[in-house]
Amino acid sequence: MKDITLHEAAQAYLEYLREQGKKDRTLYTYTRDLLQMEAFFGPDKKLAAILPPHVGKFLKSDELLRLPGGTERAKPTVEKTVRVLRMFLVWAKETGRIDKLPLPKDLPMGRSQEKEDRDAEATALTLLPSLPAGALAQAGPEPLRVTVDAFARRLEAQGASPRTVSAYARDLERVASVLASRRPGLAVGDVTPALLDDVLSSPSITAGSRGAPCSPATLHRLKAAMRSFFTWAEETGMLASNPARFVRLQRLNPKPPVFLTEREKRQLLRTLRQTDTREARRDRVIIEMFLGTGIRLQELVNLDVDDVDLDAKHIRIVGKGNVPQVKFLKTDLRSVLRGYLAARRRMGSGETTALFLSNRDTRLTARQVARRLDVWLKAAGINKHIGPHALRHTFATHLYAKSGDILIVQRALGHASLSTTQVYTHLVDGALENAIERL
Secondary structure (H helix, E strand, O other): OOOOEHHHHHHHHHHHHHHOOOOHHHHHHHHHHHHHHHHHHOOOOEHHHOOHHHHHHHHOOHHHHEOOOOOEOOHHHHHHHHHHHHHHHHHHHHOOOOOOOOOOOOOOOOOOHHHHHHHHHHHHOOOOOOOOOOHHHHOOOOEHHHHHHHHHHHHHHOOOOHHHHHHHHHHHHHHHHHHHHHOOOOEHHHOOHHHHHHHHOOHHHHEOOOOOEOOHHHHHHHHHHHHHHHHHHHHOOOOOOOOOOOOOOOOOOOOOOOOOOHHHHHHHHHHHHOOOOHHHHHHHHHHHHHHHHOOOHHHHHOOEHHHEEOOOOEEEEEOHHHOEEEEEOOHHHHHHHHHHHHHHOOOOOOOOOEOOEOOOOOEOOHHHHHHHHHHHHHHOOOOOOOOHHHHHHHHHHHHHHHHOOHHHHHHHHOOOOHHHHOHHHHHHHHHHHHHHHOO
């Protein structure tokens, strides 16, 4: 039992609470709090290996103190998570899963379990969308920023990508900031259509931090975030009617995606092959993975060693909406991966399961991947300003050029709608026009 991981202990604790007759609402918020701890320590971390200094670092970490978009979490939310951490560790000690309580000396012991359960149930009312209408209204008004925090956590629970949660949280914080400047202490139930019209015409919304006008795409996303937020608030009973129901979204003309030509792709890969360092070998696999599978950036950094199955010729990923998928690995990519995996198993301390490691033997982040791509583009003399997602566009464009079958491209990219994929037909048709002109 002393060899139990954090994830296993958390699941056992939730099962214990369930056996004690705790309500689903209470269990829901406890689960969210325990997931924050797993995000910081790692689900495979041995519970007995967590010491007071580690807990002290968690108490100062962004995983606890901030939303994915960088916005500070509401103080009551942070305090509740800390109390759940304390109760979880006390339970672990009392049940013999750890010998000593790994709590810093200055951590307050907090409230009783009964009071904590009541608090968790009240918090759940802001997180669960299936409550009867009016339930939250009876609980009293929620400050707008606290409600934005709850909505961001709801998006996380629904499996929205970290980038989506981050973008929506930032946009809604901007909206909340403008509303607070107009009406200090404003609760979500007090927002009216007229107030939202005022917000959408405010320079704080229509212009960026440097005063330049925001792009149509940025304003479109902000309006979409507003509509989603207030629709959710209405469904959970926080307000009687949706003040964003009159907000209209104009159809945007999609920009043609940027991608590498065949010559640029060969040039980039040739530059990578000419450098024989640990970083270069890792980066070559990463870039060939983008170009050979069309994988998304977040899907790539989330890959573990065990997600690669060379015998079955595929990798397992979790796509958008937490949908499991497999991606085919072509012959030359399998060959590169086979050599990399042999070296990867000799790296790290054994605690990190990530396929791609940083120089510190931790999971490579999305930002680090983007920086490494910049390094190699410059080394190859490619003067295009592109990010990792452009390599996905490159994969799709070249796949359609070779197959001529848009349905194959749709399946390869994992698009739910064919209309999302059809932009690549326009790109290749443009290449066809140029070729005919040269006849």
